[in-house]
Amino acid sequence: MIRVNDNFRELPSVYLFTQISRILAKYREEESPIPLIRMDIGDVPGPIANCVADAMHKAVNDLTNLNSFKGYGPEQGYSFLREIIYLKDYKERGIDIDPSVIFISDGAKCDLGNLGDILSKDCKVAVMDPSYPAYIDDNVIDGREGKLEGNKYSAITYLKCKAENNFYPELPDNQVDIIYLCSPNNPTGSVLPKEELKKWVKYAKENHSLIIFDSAYEAYIRHTDLPKSIYEIEGAKEVAIEIRSFSKTGGFTGIRCGYSVVPKVLTGYYSNGDKVELNSLWSRRQTTKFNGASYISQRGAEALYTDEGRKSVKEMTDRFIYNASNLRKLFEDAGWSVTGGTDSPYVWAGNPFGMSSYEIFETLLKECGISTTPGSGFGEEGEGYIRLSGFNTKDNTDRAIERIGKWLNDTKHKSR
Ligand code: MLT
Numbered sequence: 545m546i547r548v549n550d551n552f553r554e555l556p557s558v559y560l561f562t563q564i565s566r567i568l569a570k571y572r573e574e575e576s577p578i579p580l581i582r583m584d585i586g587d588v589p590g591p592i593a594n595c596v597a598d599a600m601h602k603a604v605n606d607l608t609n610l611n612s613f614k615g616y617g618p619e620q621g622y623s624f625l626r627e628i629i630y631l632k633d634y635k636e637r638g639i640d641i642d643p644s645v646i647f648i649s650d651g652a653k654c655d656l657g658n659l660g661d662i663l664s665k666d667c668k669v670a671v672m673d674p675s676y677p678a679y680i681d682d683n684v685i686d687g688r689e690g691k692l693e694g695n696k697y698s699a700i701t702y703l704k705c706k707a708e709n710n711f712y713p714e715l716p717d718n719q720v721d722i723i724y725l726c727s728p729n730n731p732t733g734s735v736l737p738k739e740e741l742k743k744w745v746k747y748a749k750e751n752h753s754l755i756i757f758d759s760a761y762e763a764y765i766r767h768t769d770l771p772k773s774i775y776e777i778e779g780a781k782e783v784a785i786e787i788r789s790f791s792k793t794g795g796f797t798g799i800r801c802g803y804s805v806v807p808k809v810l811t812g813y814y815s816n817g818d819k820v821e822l823n824s825l826w827s828r829r830q831t832t833k834f835n836g837a838s839y840i841s842q843r844g845a846e847a848l849y850t851d852e853g854r855k856s857v858k859e860m861t862d863r864f865i866y867n868a869s870n871l872r873k874l875f876e877d878a879g880w881s882v883t884g885g886t887d888s889p890y891v892w893a894g895n896p897f898g899m900s901s902y903e904i905f906e907t908l909l910k911e912c913g914i915s916t917t918p919g920s921g922f923g924e925e926g927e928g929y930i931r932l933s934g935f936n937t938k939d940n941t942d943r944a945i946e947r948i949g950k951w952l953n954d955t956k957h958k959s960r
């Protein structure tokens with residue numbers, strides 16, 4: 545008999561962004577007269593930088609030659625990429641980690657899910673509410689969720705993030721083993737300052753917890769006093785894994801490349817109390833289940849660290865922040881509660897009319913042809929909000945702003 549993983553029954557029937565895509569497919573099928581502008585999933589419009597394309601073309605050529613051909617690569621990633629990440633993302637910023645703790649992957653989302661393999665099913669998990677839905681879904685698949693009670697799982701601790709507290713998560717009053725922190729945050733766009741991160745590192749040390757720090761959006765931070773890496777906090781290496789991605793910085797959502805940092809001083813325990821380095825477990829897991837990100841994508845990622853590549857990252861992220869900041873202004877001027885759009889490509893907008901997230905989502909889709917992501921899809925605390933993504937062309941964003949602006953204006957008059 546084929547026995548399947550019962551945990552799948554505990555999941556929502558579809559993943560948030562799949563559900564949105566299905567609704568949008570129907571919208572297109574029905575041939576609505578308003579052409580769709582997508583501001584839902586955080587997918588970049590492209591294009592990739594010329595230096596990245598050149599590096600990938602060259603990598604393809606390498607494969608055509610017997611002397612430069614590459615077959616299976618090192619599972620942990622090529623040293624050319626790990627070295628440059630170490631130098632540019634960490635050493636240059638005064639962070640002391642070494643290349644042997646950097647693991648190249650096919651993206652942050654995969655690492656987030658795969659990390660569950662090295663952690664016990666008995667670990668108690670805490671997530672920010674609202675948060676990127678994969679954190680919870682991954683843990684449900686692994687069996688760390690408990691029972692579904694209403695919209696929440698009994699074994700998961702939800703760290704409320706509220707507007708009055710800049711969407712910083714509150715510390716749990718119980719002991720948890722795994723804490724997911726995302727900064728700049730998806731979906732709220734809020735960035736955790738050093739003082740906040742210090743609290744979490746302290747909590748993790750006192751409670752023997754692991755912080756999984758998702759910094760996929762760090763390249764969007766413009767305020768120089770805000771931390772880009774959790775390792776800017778003293779002692780963080782003993783408690784945190786950091787996960788990064790080239791998706792939103794180099795346009796790699798389709799190419800696929802990211803990396804995780806798993807420090808050697810970070811240790812866990814087997815059920816018999818024996819201590820073990822998480823780095824060695826992760827290495828064991830990756831060497832067994834992963835053959836490495838492709839040589840071509842790693843050469844492309846390496847090119848992002850050249851002068852031209854860095855300039856392209858800055859230009860690309862500036863463009864999306866610009867779009868997001870204009871979206872932010874639009875909603876702010878209309879009296880909505882808004883965050884993001886400054887050090888983040890996302891705008892998180894709470895409506896003043898008491899409409900549910902899905903009501904706003906449907907209204908904007910039907911009346912303006914704009915797809916957003918309903919805030920409640922990210923957690924109970926997201927109810928009443930929508931998330932808009934600045935990942936678009938300027939023309940599309942301007943068009944969207946015009947349409948939404950008109951709707952906001954009409955709605956204001958109607959609600960008087
Ligand atoms: C999002 O829209 O939240 C992200 O694009 C999803 C992802 O990075 O997987």
